[in-house]
Amino acid sequence: MEPTQPSPPPQQPEGGPQQGGWPAPGPYTSPGMPYATGPYGGPAGGPGPFPYGQPPRRTTNGLAIGSLVSGIVCCLPPxxxxxxxxALPQIKKREQDGKGMAITGIVLSALSCLLLVVGLATGGIGSAWGDFKEGVDEASRTKSPFSLRTGQCFSDDGKLEEYATDVTIVDCARPHDGEVSGGFKVTGFDKWPGDxxxxKIAVKRCETINAAYAMDxxxxxxxxxxxxxxxxxxxxRGGDRTVTCAFASKKNPFSGSVRSDAAKLTADQExxxxxxxxxxxxxxxEPEEDPDEDFAANKAWSAQxxxxxxGARTGLDQHYWPGASTAPVAAxxxxxxTASKQWAKLAAAPDADAYWEAYDTAWDALPENLGAEARTALGLTGTLPAGEGTSA
Incomplete structure (x- = not known):
């Protein structure tokens, strides 16, 4: 089918209105609508950019929005x-919306700047910030005992009760109730095994963990x-199987870390x-019972x-001891x-009476300080804690 040409519009009477009273359509009008004017069009300039004589949709200035948001949250007043x-001159030039937002943002930001200046001048900002940091720090340091990590020192507000709900992590240089040496998970039980x-498991495992953590x-x-x-x-019931091991004092808080594991020691010290x-x-x-009460236990202990x-003699002989440690280690x-000879007699005692006869001599032969001079020369602690000693 061939295209058809549109029929020419009927001619209107010259200079007269259409029937119905509307003026004749022209290049700048449409029936029933007034003539549209704008900055880019008009009677002399030809058709404007606005279709059907309607102005474009006004946009909101982005900087005005940013000013309002910054003024409300007060994070960066300037x-x-x-x-x-x-934003204000841009809004006027581009005929955009957002003037109210920009003015509100300016006012709020100006007030925030004023408050900031006053706060800095009076010290109020610094005080508030200090309180905020202290609160955050306190919250971050308060933890469940089972969230503690090896090497952390803590204070227990419950004074080391059996079931503590929370503890506070503190700097080990400050007084504290305990220091975490490690931990482990209980295995081998399908249900709650009982306290x-x-x-029993905790005592054995934590003794080993503590011995490795504080070798000095x-x-x-x-x-x-x-x-x-x-x-x-x-x-x-909630899945907790963790035992947390620590060094702790129920009487007096202590200061300083007791950690002296392989990671902290030199090869000679270790x-x-x-x-x-x-x-x-x-x-x-050493058994609590006397040899008269339990000779077998005491004899076995003396052999150990x-x-x-x-073993100590062999360990010392197999190592080269440098510098100032050579002589005291040899001593x-x-x-x-000498101690080995006397303890060999004690371990070989045939009965309780013979055991008692060799007992004091064996203890006297064992060095009370176990090499205080050698320890000092190696950079270890050279003084026993008050009240401690190896002699009976």
Whole structure:
């Protein structure tokens, strides 16, 4: 089908109105609508840019919005003031909306700037900021005992109760109730095993963890002991299986870290402590019953201590001790040789009476300070905590 040409519009009477009273359509009008004027069009300039004689939709100035937001939140008062002052001439020039926003932003920002100046002059800003930081710091330092990490020192407002709900982390240089040495998860139980079962596991495991954490035992105050936080029946139901091990004092807060593990020690220090520490460990394991009451237990214990003494002799002999530590370590080795002979007699005692006869001589032969001069020369703690000693 071929295209058809549109029919020409009917001619209107010259100079007269259409029937119905509307003027004839022209290049700048449409029936029923007034003539549109604008900055780019008019009777002499041809059609304007506005279709059908309607002006374009006005936009909102972005800087005015930014000024208002900055003025409300008061985070950067000068920014809101600057944005508002720039926005006003742009709004006028571009015929945009947002004048009210810009003015409001300018006023709010100006007030914020004034308050900022007054605060700085009076110190109020610094005080408020200090309080804010203190609150944030306090919140960040208050934690559950089971969220503590190795090496953190803490204060327990419950004075180390069995089931503490929260503790406060503090700088180890400040007085504190405890220091975390490590932790472990309880395994091997399908249901809640009871406090006693977990307690037995905790004692054994935490003793090992604490011994590795504080190898320089003389640096641990005499009233600081093994401590641990256990899961409760309620926390166990929620999936908690963590035992947190620590050094702690229920009587007097202590200052300074007791940490002296392999990561903190030199190779010489570590070798020395690995050699002599087992002697201290076995000394504290002496049976409570006398040889008359439990001869077998005392005989077995004396054999263990003899093994620890001989192990220390071997550990010291196998290492080269540099500088100022050479002579005192050698002197300690000779003392341990003498002690070994006497403890061998004690361990070989055939009965309780013979055991008592060799007992005091064996203790007298064991060096009370276990090498204080050697410790000092190696940069370790050279003084026993008050009230401590290896002799009976």
């Amino acid at each position: 920014l809101g003031l600057v944005l508002g002052l720039i 006693d079962a977990i307690d 035992t003389w640096a641990v105050p005499n009233d600081v002991w093994l401590y641990y936080y256990l899961p409760s029946r309620e926390s166990w 070798q020395f402590l690995n050699a002599v520490n087992p002697i201290e460990t076995v000394v504290y394991q 201590l003899l093994a620890a003494i001989n 300690l080795g000779k003392q341990l040789d």
